[in-house]
Amino acid sequence: MESALLITQLLNGLQLGILLFLVAAGLTLIFGIMDFVNLAHGSFYMIGAYICGTLVYLLDSFVLAVILAVPLTLVVGYVAERLVARSIYARDHLDHVLATFGLILIFDTGVHLLWGAEGMSIPLPDWLQGQVAFSSTIEVPSYRLAIIAVGLAVALGLFLVVTKTRIGMLIRAGASNRTMVQALGIDIKNLFSLVFAAGAAIAGLAGMMISPITEASIGMGNDIIIVAFVVIIIGGIGSIKGAFIGALIVGMIDTLGRSYLDQLFKLVMSDQNAETAAPAISAMLIYILMAAILAVRPQGLFPPKVR
């Protein structure tokens, strides 16, 4: 019984980690290449979910809806980049934080106007609703496995694009030394539009995949964006590998902390104290981890190599 629970929790942690990675990937590249703090990145996660939800009801097919919603979210990201982000890259981080804070308000209210204040539940097709049995005691919802599979595939694809293609080479070069890339005659602005829009689409994909479980709601992006920032700071700003490992660490620690911290505490304190302290500490765990890593190693675990 105990091991069945552990495996379920490990899979949940993996799923959270993978969703976090999809949001953090764009965030870390945008941050790494243009030194741009984008608080509104979580909005694409929300917008992706709502666009996908609408398409599910229109087309009556979840897979088709996702396939169409990804490029639509890409367009939203591209427009946001051209209209707002592009004009403030050269400003300081304070202006980035404020301007994108304003964008969050605009996106959240825009969704409120278009789709209403209520959350939107998104039905899954029958073939994704079952359970996959690994043994007589271990059963896992097949949709969760699908999320993990799609997420890993996207992570792998992203990794290949970043490490094996010319575009990826430029992205990595931009993250290490933006000025040098420009001096070599690369139009870094177009490169960045591309990264921004692609990052938005991937974050949108994460929102699309989670919303059948949680439903799409206003503010869902604001909850995940802060955790995604924790991820990229732990991983090292600008590093895809750092974002991936950071996301898995955060996903695991958060999930396992919530389910096992009280048992751990019971070893060293009274049951009652453990049950009071555990929920508080487990919610703080990832922030404690981030503060500790920042204090000891401010550049993160896997900072991109400079020079």
Added chain:
Amino acid sequence: MNLSALITPKNLVTAAVLIVLGLMPVLTTVFDQPFYLDIATRIVILAVAAASLNLILGFGGMISFGHAAFVGIGAYAVGIPIYYEYYSGFLHFPLAIAVSALFALVTGAISLRTKGVHFIMITMAFSQMIFFLFLSLEEYGGDDGLLIWSDSELFDGLALDDPSTFYYVCFVSLVGVLLLLHRIVNSRFGRVIRGAKSNEKRMSALGYPTYRYRLVAYVISGALCGYAGALMGNFTNFISPDMMGWGRSGELIFMVVLGGSGSIIGPVYGVLSFLLLEEFIPDVMDLFADGAGVYWHLPFGIILLLVVLFVRGGISGFLNRLTKR
């Protein structure tokens, strides 16, 4: 320096704002609009918080994305003693200041080892820890919040439950904090802080331990914010972890930048404009279309964006430019 040099648009606006704020209880009584005294009290309290944030943000270049935590700590320093039926304000206010100063000392000592965006994020992380701590403290209401059924008791004859009296306590606090900040910023200490903002290496080379100076500034800022929180706890009678979320910290930063982070009085303009916009945009929108007011965040976000894109130096910077013209 002659007298006419003092009559600049900025000084006139400052004088007008302070006089109107000072007369608020009288004005609201004469016009029988007690509701506006409520808004004015909120403005004055948040102005204390924003002005203290500005000490490190505007003058020290330290962008703290977690100052709402101090406001929350200050408010709970009123709420929790009252929950245990300790009503003395001589306990609440020192407690609020002491706990926020201690929290600022501990978190500042760690955060100030980092720079730039890492500092923004680590201060956010610490405030999130406090947010989740209070969220899980079910004894004090958890996410349902905590009801404060009494106000802090100070001297006989100074009853904080009287709106006018309380307003004047807040207003005098604001003026006191502004004067204090003015003294600090123009002291030798303040010059070191400002010097470290524009060129830290040079300040270190001159022999100033910039880290320690920054830490002291951070503690002062946190303690004053905690004091604002204690006033807020007395004002609202209901507090919840919601008041320390990262969105609240973002709002505080926006208030400072909107007003102008380069000036002592700037944050006061910022809070004033922010709260008036928050109050009146929905009303104006309802005039155009009934029920449109619920979407007030849309024009509000657009205004925020336009301010960042086109108004450098905030309201205070704008007034300064009027003077130079």
